[in-house]
Amino acid sequence: MNPLDATGDQTPFEALRAIALQLLSQGETYAGIFLRPWNFYQVGIALAVFVVAHILAQLVTPHMREWMRTREGWPAWRLRILIVLQRRLRMIFFVILIWHVIGIMKQLTWPSRSYLLTIIAELGTAWLLIALATRLIRNPTLRLLVRYSAWAWVTISILGLADETQAVLDGLAIEIGSTRLSIWLMLQAAALLIALVAAARFLAAAAAANIRQNENMSPSMQVLSVKFLQVALYGAAFFLALKLVGVDLTGLAVLSGAIGVGLGFGLQKVVSNLVSGVIILLDKSIKPGDVISLGDTFGWINALGARYVSITTRDGKEYLIPNEDLITGQVVNWSHSNEFVRLDISFGTSYGDDPHAVRKIAVEAALGVDRVLANRPPVCHIVGFGDSSVDYILRFWIRDPTGGLTNIRGNVYLALWDAFKENDISIPFPQREVRVLNESLPVARTPD
Known part of the structure; x- marks a missing residue:
């Protein structure tokens, strides 16, 4: 035999x-x-x-x-x-x-x-x-x-x-x-899985390129479509490889159900971030390129991931914010519905300066700064009479928050400084008088 x-x-x-x-x-x-x-x-x-x-x-x-x-x-x-x-x-x-x-x-x-x-x-x-x-x-x-x-x-x-x-x-x-x-069965499964995953990766890349070129879809829907397509193709490749080598998927379905229940309890945060990511993509609250603030973090969205959002700040740092924090926290989206952003700066001048002239000079100084919009002209208002100055607020608009907020505020402050210096407008500082009410108090002596 x-x-x-x-x-x-x-x-x-x-x-x-x-x-x-x-x-x-x-x-x-x-x-x-x-x-x-x-x-x-x-x-x-x-x-x-x-x-x-x-x-x-x-x-x-x-x-x-x-x-x-x-x-x-x-x-x-x-x-x-x-x-x-x-x-x-x-x-x-x-x-x-x-x-x-x-x-x-x-x-x-x-x-x-x-x-x-x-x-x-x-x-x-x-x-x-x-x-x-x-x-x-x-x-x-x-x-x-x-x-x-x-x-x-x-x-x-x-x-x-x-x-x-x-x-x-x-x-x-x-x-x-x-x-x-057997080892032969596992080698067959590995070879088929590699081949099918490679084919799925090629198809996903080709489909993703076509989806990103579709101008009728919003950036959020493009990301969601690409992610859904990748999961579907890779999942189909995995189960098809097992089916082709003769693995019974009925038992695998029961086992995966039991594993899913265990993972649901043990990986609640991970599942929460995954679900939050899908919600973010569906409600279009944020999208790649948006400028957002979350707590002390300010930057623009670089990428939307399945578990986190990548935010790049002005100093080059890249923060990976969990999706759940964007759902449950208070997020300021500077470019959600449009790109226009209004900024406010406060300053004060002495009581001897004409407030009408101060307001006019402040508006002209702001208009002379790059990135300040002229079609939405700045405005300046008196907001109060302080202890040593008349307090003003200057409001102006920009349309490129990705260029930074601190730098444009600094440029406007510098323009105000130059304009006030040129027009002899003074910026006072607090002054205090100290009076001695009882001059007969004994003078403390130090021991010899």
């Missing part, structure tokens, strides 16, 4: 032992074939071809780099392809040369004399194609994982050990109730 056709009468250990014995027998057969004299010659020919390919790559690489430097007007994607090919020149030359050598040998000698070279050529071609194809994967870690996994599986397949390897991996399994989990 073929050990690969082991029935349920065998224990997993006995099945693995039978498979291992067959692999050992095949290994001895391959070793006997490999030790034939002509196979050593084929290995020597392959090494000679590799050396020639290496020399050719060393000679061509400098010229290719110089040629690429002259391609300044080419698109970036075309230059990236040339860089990838330049880094793989040695393998490219090796594959081209060894297939030509095989073709010549088949014409001059028996096919068996080029059997080992054919295997080496197939391996080299497959490895080269995999290396070039995996460059499309942007994540370095994922790229290496996919590349080495593909290299291993292609090597096993070309060497004719695919069935034996599959049997060994399928024999390493554990059983949980009626579910049997």
Whole structure:
């Protein structure tokens, strides 16, 4: 009986032992074939071809780099392809040369004399194609994982050990109730999951670009649509991968329900932030680019996340505000319905200055400051008579709060200072008189 056709009468250990014995027998057969004299010659020919390919790559690489430097007007994607090919020149030359050598040998000698070279050529071609194809994967870690996994599986397949390897991996399994989990099943699930997630990521990126170009959708709805699409595609990729490898999703649904209840109690804050994020996107209370104030934090919204909102302040700091705080706290949105923002500054002048002239000079000084709107002219009012000054309030409008509020207030104050100095208007400071009511009080003496 073929050990690969082991029935349920065998224990997993006995099945693995039978498979291992067959692999050992095949290994001895391959070793006997490999030790034939002509196979050593084929290995020597392959090494000679590799050396020639290496020399050719060393000679061509400098010229290719110089040629690429002259391609300044080419698109970036075309230059990236040339860089990838330049880094793989040695393998490219090796594959081209060894297939030509095989073709010549088949014409001059028996096919068996080029059997080992054919295997080496197939391996080299497959490895080269995999290396070039995996460059499309942007994540370095994922790229290496996919590349080495593909290299291993292609090597096993070309060497004719695919069935034996599959049997060994399928024999390493554990059983949980009626579910049997083997290493082969998990590897299949991982490969399918990676492929489907990559496809979902590509589709999500393409759809997100189209959604962001839709001017009929508000920025909040664009973010919500992109997030919903990403969750739907990634979730579909995960469950489809499990379904394709034969995992029963009924038990998984019951398990996920129990896990969901546990997470609901243990991760209340996280769930609250997620729900708050959806509410923020639906009610359009804030959107990317809005200028908001929350407590002592003032800045503009950089991005809306599933759990937090990224706010960038004028000093370059980036605050990650939980979505729940934006729902429950008092938020000042300086650009919610429009971009116009009114600012107030207070000042005082002495009682000897004409208040009519002060008001006129203050308005003209504010109009001379950049960013102060002339179509919504500033106004100045008296708000009270203080102990040492007449108190005023100056109100003016701007339409670019992202440019900062403190700096525009400072510029207006500076313009007032220059205008008052030019027109001899004084800004008083509090003065106090101290009188001694009883001059007959004894003077304290210090001891000698």
